[in-house]
Amino acid sequence: MKPAGLESKKLFSKDPARALEQLMEKYGTIIIRTAYFYTGDRHLAEDISQEVFLRAYRNWSAFRGDSSVKTWLTKIVINVCRDKIGLRMFSEQPTDPSKMDQGRSISAETEVLEKLKKSEVLQYLLRIPVPYQEILYLYYYLELSTREIADAISSPEGTVRNRLHRAREALSKEMRREESIHDRFGS
Known part of the structure; x- marks a missing residue:
């Protein structure tokens, strides 16, 4: 099985207009969810998404393909978000940023349980430092x-690995702390 994110530029049209359509179809949801993760504002995330695809369109011919297309677009969306809002992350509860798997069919009950589990993890994620939130989002979501x-x-890359390790520790500590509070007060 091919790991996620290894899509080469060669798999997309050389024509920027056609490539833009392909990029929007394949990565539109990921881009808008990532923008929402950073901003916490649905309308701003939509504006950022449009700007990301506009930049991708303008720079498609210059993109050499040294990284995967997904990584290139992720870098663009992060930079646009940082330009728009600085390093401040979201101020409201984000939607579940997990990728939607269009091809699978699961029961409604299973889907609801999966969303609930991810939402619970997101609650803990919101309580750890912003750089750790970013790393965990990019790595797991x-x-x-x-x-x-x-x-x-x-x-x-060493900094990323270190931050990922510390982020996992911080998330685990936050989850254990919450569990301890529930145990003490019987909630």
């Missing part, structure tokens, strides 16, 4: 490798 994350956020 967008399924980027540490190398792809390093490229997307312009950091050394």
Whole structure:
């Protein structure tokens, strides 16, 4: 099975207009959810998504394909978000940013349970430092490798691995702390 995010530029049209259609179809949901993750504002996320695809269209011919298309677009969306709002993350509860698997058929009950579980994890994620939120989102929700994350956020891969390790520890600590509170007060 091919890991997520390894789509080469060669799989898309050389014509920027046609490539844009393909990019929007394949990555539209990921881009808007990532923008929402950073901004917490649905309308701003939609505006950012449009700007991301406009930049992709303008730079398609210049994109050499040194990284995957997904990594390139992720870098663009992160940069646009940072330009728009700085490093501030979302202020309201984000929607579930997990990727939608269009081809699978599961029961409604299973789908609801999966969404609930992911929403619970997102509640804990909101309580850890912003750089850790970003790393966990990119790694687990967008399924980027540490190398792809390093490229997307312009950091050394060692820094990404270190931050990912610390983020996992922080998330685990937050979840244990919450569990301890529930145990003490019987909630």
